[in-house]
Amino acid sequence: MRRLYGHYAASKTVMSPVSEIISALTQRRALPLEAQGKRSAAATGALRSGVAKYSTLRSFAPAELRRDLRMTRAFAYFVLAIFAGGLSGGGAWAQAQGPLTPAPSEEHRVRRLGTEPEAAAPPSLPPDEIIRRFSQKEDEFMAARPNYGFRRTIRIDEFGEDGKPTGQFLMVTETTRAANGQVISKMVQKPQSTLHYFNLETEDVRELDRLPAFPLTSSQLVKYDLKYIGEERVDEIDCYIFKVKPRALDRTHAYLDGLVWVDTKYLEVVKTYGRWVNELGDVHSTTLPFALFETYRENVDGKYWFPNYERSDDTLHLKDVSVPVRLVIKWTEFKVLPATAAPPAAKPQS
16 A cells, blocks of 8 residues: 555645545555444544535646646555555455445546446446447557557656656657558657666667556456446546456566546447556566556547557655656647558560
């Protein structure tokens, strides 16, 4: 638990109310089984205080802090899944509980994300049918993406004790089709770095390519357990939320251990959050510490949902200092690649 909290904390201002909420949940969970349905007054007060502070921060914070709050919210869901006996595989689910109070604001209406074995209301379609349909969409997206070019910007920031950036790494590449017909990634802006605590090479950053863009295709479903846990509105889109856990691990592939958000209308994955794991543990670069990733998608040409924004907050632990670091990847300027040029016609023999 401390490890997850330390990895994700981006600022004391953002994490303070979440800390209170987690503390309140811990108090409640410590009760004997027969008393779990009755919250103590102290735990209830702490829970309400944390939620109230979170709501106030979200309403009046500047844009950058609101982005931190959105990331922190996803982390809180991840923690709730752990308390529910989910991602780490330990512990039994608590007895049925009501939703947290007070209710979230209209800006972020979580219809259900609690600690009971089943959601308060089942989705309009059976969960297995939702999973089957969105996995088929993932097949389509994965097949279509190689036909698109795009620009990718990778930025890594270091932060000082005051929470302000102290150094940055920036690299911009473009995926396009070469004259010989091959799809290549070429450098648009050479890597620029003002980082103080570690050096990055291009190859270090390219290790991020090992993470699958579409982990839940139909052929991969057999490797996962998925559980419907509720609904939420994400960027004006009503979504089903599924908890995702690998059934078995190997040493060569990265598997998602986290959450996915699926559009309730078109049954397409629009967001993922979690860590990538294999038999050896968390999958990450030998140089970069990032383990938890939140990835949003963009609708391209009205029919495909491709990743367009990914972020991870972590801490680089050195001998004498621990440095907060942040990774942001943006994919922009999606466009269909030109078809492979036809070979020149053979000259007629004389």
